[in-house]
Amino acid sequence: xxxxxxxxxxxxxxxxxxxxxxxxxxxxxxxxxxxxxxxxxxxxxxxxxxxxxxxxxxxxxxxxxxxxxxxxxxxxxxxxxxxxxxxxxxxxxxxxxxxxxxxxxxxxxxxxxxxxxxxxxxxxxxxxxxxxxxxxxxxxxxxxxxxxxxxxxxxxxxxxxxxxxxxxxxxxxxxxxxxxxxxxxxxxxxxxxxxxxxxxxxxxxxxxxxxxxxxxxxxxxxxxxxxxxxxxxxxxxxxxxxxxxxxxxxxxxxxxxxxxxxxxxxxxxxxxxxxxxxxxxxxxxxxxxxxxxxxxxxxxxxxxxxxxxxxxxxxxxxxxxx
Amino acid sequence: xxxxxxxxxxxxxxxxxxxxxxxxxxxxxxxxxxxxxxxxxxxxxxxxxxxxxxxxxxxxxxxxxxxxxxxxxxxxxxxxxxxxxxxxxxxxxxxxxxxxxxxxxxxxxxxxxxxxxxxxxxxxxxxxxxxxxxxxxxxxxxxxxxxxxxxxxxxxxxxxxxxxxxxxxxxxxxxxxxxxxxxxxxxxxxxxxxxxxxxxxxxxxxxxxxxxxxxxxxxxxxxxxxxxxxxxxxxxxxxxxxxxxxxxxxxxxxxxxxxxxxxxxxxxxxxxxxxxxxxxxxxxxxxxxxxxxxxxxxxxxxxxxxxxxxxxxxxxxxxxxx
Numbered sequence: 071x072x073x074x075x076x077x078x079x080x081x082x083x084x085x086x087x088x089x090x091x092x093x094x095x096x097x098x099x100x101x102x103x104x105x106x107x108x109x110x111x112x113x114x115x116x117x118x119x120x121x122x123x124x125x126x127x128x129x130x131x132x133x134x135x136x137x138x139x140x141x142x143x144x145x146x147x148x149x150x151x152x153x154x155x156x157x158x159x160x161x162x163x164x165x166x167x168x169x170x171x172x173x174x175x176x177x178x179x180x181x182x183x184x185x186x187x188x189x190x191x192x193x194x195x196x197x198x199x200x201x202x203x204x205x206x207x208x209x210x211x212x213x214x215x216x217x218x219x220x221x222x223x224x225x226x227x228x229x230x231x232x233x234x235x236x237x238x239x240x241x242x243x244x245x246x247x248x249x250x251x252x253x254x255x256x257x258x259x260x261x262x263x264x265x266x267x268x269x270x271x272x273x274x275x276x277x278x279x280x281x282x283x284x285x286x287x288x289x290x291x292x293x294x295x296x297x298x299x300x301x302x303x304x305x306x307x308x309x310x311x312x313x314x315x316x317x318x319x320x321x322x323x324x325x326x327x328x329x330x331x332x333x334x335x336x337x338x339x340x341x342x343x344x345x346x347x348x349x350x351x352x353x354x355x356x357x358x359x360x361x362x363x364x365x366x367x368x369x370x371x372x373x374x375x376x377x378x379x380x381x382x383x384x385x386x387x388x389x390x391x392x
Numbered sequence: 393x394x395x396x397x398x399x400x401x402x403x404x405x406x407x408x409x410x411x412x413x414x415x416x417x418x419x420x421x422x423x424x425x426x427x428x429x430x431x432x433x434x435x436x437x438x439x440x441x442x443x444x445x446x447x448x449x450x451x452x453x454x455x456x457x458x459x460x461x462x463x464x465x466x467x468x469x470x471x472x473x474x475x476x477x478x479x480x481x482x483x484x485x486x487x488x489x490x491x492x493x494x495x496x497x498x499x500x501x502x503x504x505x506x507x508x509x510x511x512x513x514x515x516x517x518x519x520x521x522x523x524x525x526x527x528x529x530x531x532x533x534x535x536x537x538x539x540x541x542x543x544x545x546x547x548x549x550x551x552x553x554x555x556x557x558x559x560x561x562x563x564x565x566x567x568x569x570x571x572x573x574x575x576x577x578x579x580x581x582x583x584x585x586x587x588x589x590x591x592x593x594x595x596x597x598x599x600x601x602x603x604x605x606x607x608x609x610x611x612x613x614x615x616x617x618x619x620x621x622x623x624x625x626x627x628x629x630x631x632x633x634x635x636x637x638x639x640x641x642x643x644x645x646x647x648x649x650x651x652x653x654x655x656x657x658x659x660x661x662x663x664x665x666x667x668x669x670x671x672x673x674x675x676x677x678x679x680x681x682x683x684x685x686x687x688x689x690x691x692x693x694x695x696x697x698x699x700x701x702x703x704x705x706x707x708x709x710x711x712x713x714x
Contacts, residue, residue: 074436094449098502144697201546201547213646215646222649222678224523224648224649225523225648225649225650225684225685226684228648228680228681228684229648230644230645230646230647230648230680231645231648231679231680232645232646233645234645234676234680235557235641235642235645235646236559236638236641236642236676236678237558237561238560238561238562239413239559239560239634239638240560245678245679246544246676246678246679247675247676247678247679248641248675248676297431312561316558319557319558319570319640320557320558320646321646321654322552323552323553323554323555323556323557324535324537324552324554324557324642324643324647325552325646326546326547326550326551326552326553327546327547328547353569353570354556354558354568354570355569356554356567356568356569357553357556357567357568357569358546358550358552358553359550362547362548362550363547385534
């Protein structure tokens with residue numbers, strides 16, 4: 071019986087490939103650094119090699135399908151990765167055809183935020199929620215919406231980019247064209263910039279943690295200093311929490327989902343930002359009952375992409391059977 | 393054959409009841425002022441009286457169903473209007489049961505923004521668009537999302553309130569709890585306040601149009617003065633256009649719909665705001681191709697609510713048949 075799914079999480083620096091059962095159980099996972107700049111041919115060969123290795127390690131299981139969640143933009147319908155930004159040289163790269171030809175099973179390509187959200191719906195903190203929003207706060211802010219277990223897709227299949235909604239037009243410029251989009255205010259690099267500015271002006275705990283080196287201050291240092299009670303760090307955490315909260319308010323106003331799952335590097339420290347986030351949500355509940363929206367932190371960090379990519383090919387197979 | 397639908401658009405001051413065919417054609421429409429403060433009993437009797445009159449005027453057609461789009465909040469599942477704000481005394485009013493008992497046909501209650509959006513999808517400027525967002529800019533800003541012809545509903549059936557997403561946290565306070573939500577910056581009353589402030593400070597064309605009466609300056613006066621080339625009015629129109637555009641940017645970032653239909657009193661002057669709106673959208677298209685989203689003005693202003701309410705009961709009948 072063909073009961074082995076492969077889920078692939080292809081990021082800018084890291085590649086994770088998992089062997090997943092049709093019930094969502096991860097049997098095995100291989101994680102390796104990924105150097106996109108070596109070119110698509112090398113990259114795809116590497117991916118195929120790992121798939122073969124995983125298949126051999128889960129002996130006796132037939133391959134049912136392969137799902138690939140890749141850092142976007144991706145053009146899903148054509149199976150093409152269109153991302154020279156975080157995958158240097160990967161412009162207009164058809165990844166589905168060569169993998170499909172090699173293994174002769176259905177192959178599905180998804181935006182990585184959509185794949186991770188599917189993983190949260192299937193096996194994670196958003197399990198079974200009919201309208202599930204997912205927000206990843208890391209190098210950028212990615213968002214996704216899962217409706218009844220299916221990825222919500224925009225016009226022509228485009229992946230909505232909630233991380234670039236405008237939160238504060240007096241904020242910093244972003245490559246998206248805006249000033250003060252969510253990502254420019256509350257993603258990891260934005261937090262680092264603000265923390266460095268605060269430390270440069272007010273000194274204090276953050277600089278002590280980096281032996282005075284301003285450029286080493288990042289979101290992790292900020293969180294650490296805030297946990298130690300450093301007043302400038304705590305004030306900045308409050309400000310960042312407000313930005314994070316305002317973005318979640320807007321997601322609630324437009325999706326009013328049953329739940330929002332938070333993940334990504336910055337959200338590993340969710341507890342530090344949670345009081346400020348909760349306060350903002352509570353302040354905005356006069357027209358919709360914010361307390362109906364479950365805000366939860368991922369419980370499958372690092373695996374949601376792999377699990378969700380595997381699920382995405384199951385969804386594809388189902389759709390094609392209709 | 394039962395081929396008559398009744399669509400009702402119940403607003404804070406006006407009641408419109410239409411006789412609509414299953415093909416979306418409006419056969420007849422009765423529009424009357426509505427004084428909610430006389431109480432739900434009087435109001436529901438009036439509505440039933442008009443339905444009877446319309447039925448009599450479209451002789452020979454049997455009634456198939458009645459759809460009611462009411463100014464919200466409404467609790468759709470229970471058929472209850474929960475809106476003492478713009479329908480004084482209408483708190484926890486079951487409108488579906490008495491109408492259903494009187495006419496013995498399926499009756500559906502919708503939020504009025506959802507009903508109007510359905511009307512646009514069925515017979516209006518958003519005809520057939522798979523993902524259709526609708527934005528009404530009038531006394532408030534209401535939003536709705538129609539997916540494959542069905543109203544998108546939030547958790548527990550709540551209607552999302554896109555008009556209260558935060559656009560500029562340095563903006564004015566709103567009853568929703570926020571500072572600088574979309575409605576507080578760009579709805580009719582917000583425009584009037586800003587126009588009055590500009591006129592008080594800079595004088596000019598707006599004051600001339602109201603014979604010097606500051607409190608008579610509203611969005612219509614602003615538009616008129618801007619059309620005449622008054623510089624302060626034109627500057628304010630640019631500012632309001634930016635706010636309108638930023639809200640649309642956020643709708644695109646989260647829904648990325650095939651189209652957005654604009655309606656409501658302020659949007660009757662869409663042409664005046666359009667250049668500024670288009671400029672904002674064009675500035676925010678680096679991560680999603682904004683030109684894929686069709687921005688259109690309603691072509692059935694004043695009828696979309698009635699047509700959509702009629703359609704909503706057709707949808708209900710279909711769902712119940714499944």
